[in-house]
Amino acid sequence: MRVVCPGSFDPVTNGHLDIITRSARMHQEVVVAVLRNPSKSALFTADERVEMLREVTADQPNVRVAKFNGLIVDFCRANEISAIVKGLRAVSDFDYEMQMAQMNYSQAGVETLFMTTNPLYAFLSSSLVKEFARYGGDVAGLVPASVLHRLADRLAVSDPAAH
Numbered sequence: 301m302r303v304v305c306p307g308s309f310d311p312v313t314n315g316h317l318d319i320i321t322r323s324a325r326m327h328q329e330v331v332v333a334v335l336r337n338p339s340k341s342a343l344f345t346a347d348e349r350v351e352m353l354r355e356v357t358a359d360q361p362n363v364r365v366a367k368f369n370g371l372i373v374d375f376c377r378a379n380e381i382s383a384i385v386k387g388l389r390a391v392s393d394f395d396y397e398m399q400m401a402q403m404n405y406s407q408a409g410v411e412t413l414f415m416t417t418n419p420l421y422a423f424l425s426s427s428l429v430k431e432f433a434r435y436g437g438d439v440a441g442l443v444p445a446s447v448l449h450r451l452a453d454r455l456a457v458s459d460p461a462a463h
Contacts, residue, residue, distance in 0.1 A: 306333040315421030319387035336369040373408035
């Protein structure tokens with residue numbers, strides 16, 4: 301079965317990578333779909349996020365990374381993908397994701413598979429990583445090493461207080 305792990309991945313965290321890796325062990329192919337949302341202000345461009353994901357999943361031959369915009373169900377139809385894999389950190393995630401899953405199924409017959417996050421990453425989000433890193437916090441154990449370097453470089457350049 302081919303599945304998709306969609307998200308903004310701005311930046312990819314160890315929590316994202318855990319869900320992708322575990323999905324890759326269970327499915328024939330995992331497509332990591334990076335959302336391009338021009339109305340949102342991202343720290344990294346969609347191309348940079350794709351590149352980072354390709355770097356950190358390079359050792360997984362059944363993982364492919366692609367960009368998308370619009371509805372994930374349209375991406376699924378265009379790529380003959382029958383299921384979406386979503387990581388759940390908390391009950392609050394489930395409330396929102398269940399509504400999305402029901403909408404996706406009602407509109408396109410695309411199933412959603414929920415995977416509980418590793419407890420080590422239950423608190424982790426890209427937004428939290430960016431905020432913590434922006435103020436000098438140590439996020440080394442929260443993102444892959446190659447992402448940590450890019451994050452440090454980007455925040456040093458974009459932080460007006462650094463000049």
